[in-house]
Amino acid sequence: MPEQPSRKGPNLRVVPEGDNRPRLVCEDCGFIHYENPKVVVGALCTHAEKILLCRRSIEPRRGYWTLPAGFLELGETTADGARREAKEEACADIDIYALLAVYNIPRISQVQLIYLARLQGGYAAAGPESLEVGLFAWDDIPWDEIAFPSVRWALHQYRDLGGQTEFAPRTNPPGEWGDL
Amino acid sequence: MPEQPSRKGPNLRVVPEGDNRPRLVCEDCGFIHYENPKVVVGALCTHAEKILLCRRSIEPRRGYWTLPAGFLELGETTADGARREAKEEACADIDIYALLAVYNIPRISQVQLIYLARLQGGYAAAGPESLEVGLFAWDDIPWDEIAFPSVRWALHQYRDLGGQTEFAPRTNPPGEWGDL
Numbered sequence: 001m002p003e004q005p006s007r008k009g010p011n012l013r014v015v016p017e018g019d020n021r022p023r024l025v026c027e028d029c030g031f032i033h034y035e036n037p038k039v040v041v042g043a044l045c046t047h048a049e050k051i052l053l054c055r056r057s058i059e060p061r062r063g064y065w066t067l068p069a070g071f072l073e074l075g076e077t078t079a080d081g082a083r084r085e086a087k088e089e090a091c092a093d094i095d096i097y098a099l100l101a102v103y104n105i106p107r108i109s110q111v112q113l114i115y116l117a118r119l120q121g122g123y124a125a126a127g128p129e130s131l132e133v134g135l136f137a138w139d140d141i142p143w144d145e146i147a148f149p150s151v152r153w154a155l156h157q158y159r160d161l162g163g164q165t166e167f168a169p170r171t172n173p174p175g176e177w178g179d180l
Numbered sequence: 181m182p183e184q185p186s187r188k189g190p191n192l193r194v195v196p197e198g199d200n201r202p203r204l205v206c207e208d209c210g211f212i213h214y215e216n217p218k219v220v221v222g223a224l225c226t227h228a229e230k231i232l233l234c235r236r237s238i239e240p241r242r243g244y245w246t247l248p249a250g251f252l253e254l255g256e257t258t259a260d261g262a263r264r265e266a267k268e269e270a271c272a273d274i275d276i277y278a279l280l281a282v283y284n285i286p287r288i289s290q291v292q293l294i295y296l297a298r299l300q301g302g303y304a305a306a307g308p309e310s311l312e313v314g315l316f317a318w319d320d321i322p323w324d325e326i327a328f329p330s331v332r333w334a335l336h337q338y339r340d341l342g343g344q345t346e347f348a349p350r351t352n353p354p355g356e357w358g359d360l
Contacts, residue, residue: 009190009211021253028208031189036218037252039291072217073201077284078291099349102279102293104257111219111258113282113291166348169279 009033037109041081042069044114044158045094047122050135051155054089056147057131064147067114067154068092070129082115089127093120101157101170103150105178114154116165149178189213217289221261222249224294224338225274227302230315231335234269236327237311244327247294247334248272262295269307273300281337281350283330285358294334296345329358 010024010033024033044067045052053065068089072081079096086092094117103112124133136142138159146152157170172178190204190213204213224247225232233245248269252261259276266272274297283292304313316322318339326332330352337350352358 008209009206026189026206026209026211029188029206031206031211033213035254036216037254037256038216039219072291074215074217074289075286076217076289077286078282079284080286099282102258102282104259106255106257106260109254109256111252111291111293168346169349 035109037111039072039078039081040069040110040112041072041078041085042067042112042114043082043086043094043096043117044100044154045086045090045092045117045119045124047119047135050137051141051158052086052090052092052119052124052133053136053141054126054130054133056129057126058129061147063131064145065142066147066151069112069114078113079115082113082117086117087127089129090133091125091127092123092133094118095120098165098167099169100161101154103153103172103178105150107177107179110178112150114150116158149176149180215289217291219252219258219261220249220290220292221252221258221265222247222292222294223262223266223274223276223297224280224334225266225270225272225297225299225304227299227315230317231321231338232266232270232272232299232304232313233316233321234306234310234313235325236309237306238309241327243311244325245322246327246331249292249294258293259295262293262297266297267307269309270313271305271307272303272313274298275300278345278347279349280341281330281334283333283352283358285330287357287359290358292330294330296338329356329360 010026012025012027013022014025015022068086070085086094096115096117098116100116101114126132190206192205192207193202194205195202235245236242248266250265266274276295276297278296280296281294306312
């Protein structure tokens, strides 16, 4: 058996010169891996008072329902990212009309920007990261099978808006930080 | 002279298996460096109708005036980050009361969240990243020495609110993407 290297990539935790926090550094080449919080963008999309949900085909939370959302890519605006995710996960074209919420999940260093949007033509279909997609009336939402707390927050906060379109974006419910 | 390695860290651009975009990969150890957009958090802080500005002691734009703002750190909420930046750059304690704007600077893959806040006790002083700080009445703002376009956007959009505290956050002015 060849000897396996015990380390791979930046995994030495040190405070670089001129910095004030520990960062992951590669022992071999000195590369400093600055880790940053990640931005998740998504949309709560409606058509005829029904809400678009996607059943996840991937982990985490495979089989559970979520809003179309995912990591913002380099060079992309947050609204463009939310549109891309709706297209990728639900084959949907959407018209964004408001920012529903900015959620913080500090445990996993995530900032989530969730927009409100209308589904063009009411059309949606499962993309590769979805097992199926559906348009749900409020009473038909599969509450016991929601993928993440922030999906539940977004659904309730949207409902509570009662149709307002000019409002301060919502944030985490008091004391809630996204733990499952 | 010892031979210098021609490469250092992840700098081979390839599409990893199961991915759909090129990423920077280390030739030596295979480490994949996923680059992500960065979150900047800051605050437009007021006291007695004057606005807090900081004159930068560091590049880029050393000597120019900005709002206290900087990169969100791991494990931090966006509001906590804005409070930390006000403390670091202006030795100021602030009370956040609204989200003024979400700006996108896609050229440098930045998402900026700028809050509105009140300066506790009207106190501010230069931190290590500031040459000086000041509280400016609208007509005294050093418009020719503003560090970044988004600082100018925030100032004008705050002014245009006319004291509203419940509003949809502002975004980039049409067609503006933060180029100096």
